[in-house]
Amino acid sequence: MTNPRQARKATSRRAVVLRTEQLTPHMVRVVLGGDGLADLTVSQNTDSYVKLLFPAVGAEQHDLSDLAELRASLPRTLWPRTRTYTIRHWDQELRELTIDFVQHGAKGVAGPWATTVSPGAEVHFGGPGGGYAPDPEAAWHLLAGDESALPAIAAAVEALPEGARAVAFIEVADHLEEQPVAAPAGAEIVWLHRGARRIGELLVERVSALEFLPGEPQVFVHGEANFVKQLRHHLRTDRGLPRELLSISGYWRQGMDEDGWQSSKSTWNAQVELEEQKALVTVGTAAQDAR
16 A cells, blocks of 8 residues: 555645735735646635745756655755745635745845745745634634734734634834734734834733633734743643644744754754643642642
8 A cells, every 4th residue: 555655745836926015114025826826725724834945056957846856866955945934815716825025134045035036936835734723613812923923813813703802912123014904893903013122022021911801712823932932831821721722833933044943843842842741730739739
């Protein structure tokens, strides 16, 4: 019998840049289309993402459509660099895929590409993946994230049914980085302007001080790994929320590119899990002692 893992061939899709738009001083939108998206299927998950592929220096001439063949024939140093981005919007009728990129000047791979790319340029990607969507039956929704999570948070808020209650904290550099979000009447968007403060510091403060609405919330917290870790501890240990209500993950980690973060993420997550379990045991023991 064929091994399912062997049967899945590592391939990618080819997309064409249709247009770009500068949304804010540090975020640019790229809309992709082309024949490579003709049979693309995107789920209803509002955190759906794709993995964009960028040729390594010295390997620009290689075809990125067959990743298995490429990885088998090239040394690892010439494998394409992968950068993960949330799908901001998928237009099923027009077959257009919209992705928003945070820009950090000339640093990085995907940001500079999005800043300088012109209509007609090609890019390959794998996916999509994803696993979160707002539950219409949830008592209310709590969302928190930095710029990297803004597209997913905006997509989630815009997917909420009328009458849904939600509080979304979005931390950005300043007021110039705010964007329109088509939130339903029951959803509150709270923009936090970081300024010179550490990334995520305001998010941790505001979520920790939030007076929760009645009932248990469905939670979405994503962004820089350090503040995500702090909020996970707060929500699980201090608030006592069950894990199944939480979608929490570090999209990136300060001081690392995606290659470094992805290679160390499993170790980081295992350590976070261990610390969380110890904290929950301590809380449980303290509760018993107080009886």
